Amino acid sequence: xxxxxxxxxxxxxxxxxxxxxxxxxxxxxxxxxxxxxxxxxxxxxxxxxxxxxxxxxxxxxxxxxxxxxxxxxxxxxxxxxxxxxxxxxxxxxxxxxxxxxxxxxxxxxxxxxxxxxxxxxxxxxxxxxxxxxxxxxxxxx
Amino acid sequence: xxxxxxxxxxxxxxxxxxxxxxxxxxxxxxxxxxxxxxxxxxxxxxxxxxxxxxxxxxxxxxxxxxxxxxxxxxxxxxxxxxxxxxxxxxxxxxxxxxxxxxxxxxxxxxxxxxxxxxxxxxxx
Numbered sequence: 001x002x003x004x005x006x007x008x009x010x011x012x013x014x015x016x017x018x019x020x021x022x023x024x025x026x027x028x029x030x031x032x033x034x035x036x037x038x039x040x041x042x043x044x045x046x047x048x049x050x051x052x053x054x055x056x057x058x059x060x061x062x063x064x065x066x067x068x069x070x071x072x073x074x075x076x077x078x079x080x081x082x083x084x085x086x087x088x089x090x091x092x093x094x095x096x097x098x099x100x101x102x103x104x105x106x107x108x109x110x111x112x113x114x115x116x117x118x119x120x121x122x123x124x125x126x127x128x129x130x131x132x133x134x135x136x137x138x139x140x141x
Numbered sequence: 142x143x144x145x146x147x148x149x150x151x152x153x154x155x156x157x158x159x160x161x162x163x164x165x166x167x168x169x170x171x172x173x174x175x176x177x178x179x180x181x182x183x184x185x186x187x188x189x190x191x192x193x194x195x196x197x198x199x200x201x202x203x204x205x206x207x208x209x210x211x212x213x214x215x216x217x218x219x220x221x222x223x224x225x226x227x228x229x230x231x232x233x234x235x236x237x238x239x240x241x242x243x244x245x246x247x248x249x250x251x252x253x254x255x256x257x258x259x260x261x262x263x264x265x
Contacts, residue, residue: 020199027203044203045179105192105200108176117180 003066003073005029010062011054016104019055023048026065026074033067035140042118043072043138049111050076050134056101057081058132071120072138082128090116090124142166142249144208144231147187150245151235153210157222158231164207168254171243175200182206186254189242193217198225207231212239 007029009022027044035043047063054061054076061078083089090112097107116122119136126132145162148155155162171189172178175196178188182204189210190197198221201209208231211217216234217225225232235242 017195020196020202024199024202041183041203041205048199048203049179104194104196105173105175106196108174108180110176110180114176114180 001068003068005033005065005067008062008064009051011051011058011060013055013058013060014100015055016100019052020048022063023051026063029065030067030072035067035072039072039138039140043074046115046118046136046138047074049115050074050136052101052106053111054078056097056106061131069140071140074119074134074136074138076132076134078131078133080129080131082130083124083126083132084128086124086126142251144187144233146249147208147210147246147251148233150249151210151233151237151242153233153235156216156232156234157226158208158229161229161231164231166207166251169210169243169246169251170254171239173239179203181256182254184254187251189239189246191215191239193221195221195224197221198228198230201225201230202228208233210235210242212237212242 026047030040051063058078059080064075066073088094092113093109095107095109101107120139121137123135144164144166166187169187169189170182173190173192178200185205185207187208188206191212193215211234214234214236
């Protein structure tokens, strides 16, 4: 099935100043398509969380938005460093964020659990030294 | 209450959104941890915070918040206010500390965003 919209946003490591710009653009695009309410809020929160994770934890990566007639999909791919223990990373309160990220109000260890809570479908794959890929789907119906 | 009532109760200064002070508010949250705000807030509410970085405004954008209250007289930088203005956010600042600001607003009837107080059986 072809996507109605597909847009990829590069996200640089440790670029705290522009962190959130991709999510802002994603929100505006979805709004233009007439997507609102609860789904828009859930996609917005999850995209901001995943974008922040790329900035805070990855060596750089990208975030891809695809909109299909029945769902919105967000895919985050990075080039490392990878997550050694996924079950620990998914635990609320667990975080390896830097002091810089914490000083901005992040790194409370809520990111991944919050993405999972907001998405209709959440999948994470990670390999140390290779990278992490997160796929989230948000049903429109 | 309305945002105008909050301004009165907190003896606050309005930095943005003079024209939206009649917006009704029913709940608020107070946090410097944007991670928590993103995780627990699921309504168009008011954020009371002492943090003045761009992510406070971005977090508000993602959650469609109505109003930002900066405590201890803090005023964010021009570029942060500009992005808040683009989103149509009301921004006010009060001399009160976060604790006092929350207490004053609670006394006037404002309540926290609903979060269950009961413990789950698997909570440690």
